[in-house]
Every structure is written in C-alpha cells, then in structure tokens.
Amino acid sequence: GAVVSQxxxxxxxxxxxxxxxxxxxxxxxxxxxxxxxxxxxQSLMLMATSNEGSKATYEQGVExxxxxxxxxxxxxxxxxxxxxxxxDSSFYICSARDLNRGSYEQYFxxxxxxxxx
Amino acid sequence: AQSVSQHNHHVILSxxxxxxxxxxxxxxxxxxxxxxxxxxxxxxxxxxxxxSGDPLVKGIKGFEAEFIKSKFSxxxxxxxxxxxxTAEYFCAVPGRTARQLTFGSGTQLTxxx
Numbered sequence: 001g002a003v004v005s006q007x008x009x010x011x012x013x014x015x016x017x018x019x020x021x022x023x024x025x026x027x028x029x030x031x032x033x034x035x036x037x038x039x040x041x042q043s044l045m046l047m048a049t050s051n052e053g054s055k056a057t058y059e060q061g062v063e064x065x066x067x068x069x070x071x072x073x074x075x076x077x078x079x080x081x082x083x084x085x086x087x088d089s090s091f092y093i094c095s096a097r098d099l100n101r102g103s104y105e106q107y108f109x110x111x112x113x114x115x116x117x
Numbered sequence: 118a119q120s121v122s123q124h125n126h127h128v129i130l131s132x133x134x135x136x137x138x139x140x141x142x143x144x145x146x147x148x149x150x151x152x153x154x155x156x157x158x159x160x161x162x163x164x165x166x167x168x169s170g171d172p173l174v175k176g177i178k179g180f181e182a183e184f185i186k187s188k189f190s191x192x193x194x195x196x197x198x199x200x201x202x203t204a205e206y207f208c209a210v211p212g213r214t215a216r217q218l219t220f221g222s223g224t225q226l227t228x229x230x
Contacts, residue, residue, distance in 0.1 A: 004160070032216055043220045044161075046212060093161070097216060106218060108153075108161040 003027055004096050006109035013084055013116055021079045021112045023094030029074040030096035034106065035067070038091040050077040084116040119143065121210045123221035130198050131229050138193040138224050140182075140208035150191040151209040151218065152182055161207070167191065178202070200230045 003026040013019050023033055031052045036044040048069050049057040056069035066088075068080040077096075081088055091113050095106040124139040142150060152164040165176025172184040182193045193206060208221040 034217065041223075041225070043207060043222045046217060046219070049214070049217065095161075105163075110160040 002098060002107045004094065004107045004109040006092075006094055006112050008112060009110060010113045011115070013114070015085055015116055016083055018080055018082045019084055019114060021081075021092055021094075021114075023077045023079070023096070023109055025075045025096040025098075025107070028096075028098045028100070028107075030077075030098065031074060032097040033071060033077040034095045034097075035069060035077075035079050036093045036095070038093055038111070040091075044093060047079075052077075081114065084114070086116045089114055089116045119146075119210050119212060119219050121208050121219060121221040123206075123208050123224050125224045126222070127225045127227070129227045129229065132200055133197050134228075136193070136195040136198045136202070136226070138206055138208075138226070140191045140193065140221060141189050142191060142208075142210050143189065146211070148184070148186070149211050150182070150184060152176065152180070152191075152193050153207045153209060153220070154204050155207065155223075156204045164193070164206075198226070198228045200228045202226060203228045 005024045007022045011019055033050040035047045037047050038044050046059050047062045050069045050071040052071045052074055058064045066082055071077040091111050093111040095108045121142045150167045153161045154164050155161045164180050165174050167174045167184045175181045180195050182191050184191050206224045209218045212219040
C-alpha cells in the first residue's frame with residue numbers, strides 16, 4: 001500500500017513552454033501533498049505544500065506564478081512549470097500524506113526529470 | 118528553526134563492513150526523526166523513524182538508529198553492509214510546519230562488492 005505515482009517520469013521541453021507534472025496517491029487519500037526539487041547530488045528542497053480544496057503554500061523564494069500547483073482531489077496534485085527556462089531543469093519529487101496515518105508519514109513518488117532546452 | 122546536518126557526503130565501504138552515518142539535528146519541539154533511503158533510480162523510502170520511547174530504533178533491511186538526546190544525534194547503523202545497500206541516505210526532521218519534513222544534505226553510500 002501507500003503508493004504515489006508521478007507522470008511523466010521524464011520530460012524535455014523547449015524554453016518558454018509550460019510543463020505539467022501529475023502526482024497521484026494510488027491507494028490512499030491525501031489532503032496534503034508536497035512538491036520538492038532535487039538538484040544533482042543535493043538534498044530535497046521543499047517548494048510548496050499542496051492542500052486539497054485550497055491554495056498551495058509556497059516556501060520562501062519559490063515563485064507561485066511560475067510553479068502553479070493545483071490539488072484538485074484527494075488523490076491528485078499537479079505542478080505546472082510555466083514559461084520554463086533551462087535553470088528550471090531539475091528533478092521534481094512529490095510526496096503525499098496519508099489522511100489516516102500520523103502527521104509526518106509521507107510517501108514519495110518516483111520523481112520527474114525535467115530538462116528545458 | 119528546525120535543521121538537520123549530515124556530516125558524511127560520500128562513504129565507500131566494502132561488503133560486510135559496518136556502517137555508521139552521522140545525523141545531527143537542531144529542533145526545538147517534540148523530537149521526531151527519520152531516515153530515508155533513495156536507491157538508484159527509485160523513489161525515497163522510509164527506513165526508520167523515532168517518535169518516542171526506546172531510543173534504539175530498528176528499521177527495515179537490518180538498519181537501526183540511536184537517538185542520543187545529549188548529543189542531538191540520530192546516527193544510522195548497520196552491522197554488515199551489502200552491495201545492495203548502495204544508495205543515498207537522508208536524515209529528516211519536521212519542517213517549518215508540523216506536516217512538513219526538512220531533509221539533510223544526504224550521504225551517498227557506495228558498497229564495493
């Protein structure tokens with residue numbers, strides 16, 4: 001149980017275009033999902049907290065107009081990178097909290113490798 | 118603010134060697150500590166966690182960690198590593214809000230066959 005999927009796993013896009021990444025909890029409900037960014041050989045940096053039915057909460061320094069987050073249902077959150085630039089190339093990881101488990105229990109998706117050319 | 122530091126960036130061991138990865142935390146609230154592992158090409162998985170009680174926590178795949186309050190440490194240990202333990206290991210603590218996690222910089226473990 002407690003599986004989180006992400007789609008796509010890899011995406012290459014041209015500079016200036018937008019890319020949508022989906023995060024789904026497959027066998028549990030998640031009122032809260034988290035979006036992280038991971039640079040090569042570095043740790044996960046929390047970008048935003050996605051709340052079902054309300055606006056996402058962004059971490060300091062993360063542009064909310066550039067990284068649009070929508071948490072449309074208890075099993076789906078999407079991250080849209082708008083007007084992507086090469087510096088947005090990174091590994092994006094989502095995680096989800098199980099509604100019925102402890103506060104800190106998070107399950108991670110496999111990540112999405114974004115390359116902006 | 119809550120923070121966590123991992124001292125070892127890259128550790129290289131031979132199979133059957135013992136492992137200890139350091140993790141120190143700075144956290145003002147109730148202590149909750151985690152170790153996650155990221156195998157090559159796979160997603161992060163929870164190895165073990167400490168919330169309260171016995172400070173020696175046993176996790177999956179033979180890993181354990183000991184919470185030492187006086188040292189603000191939560192080091193990860195395994196008596197005998199295997200080649201399949203090659204992965205990146207992250208220590209984590211609760212973040213700015215109770216629902217978030219803050220991760221350490223990670224330790225890349227390479228086990229030589």
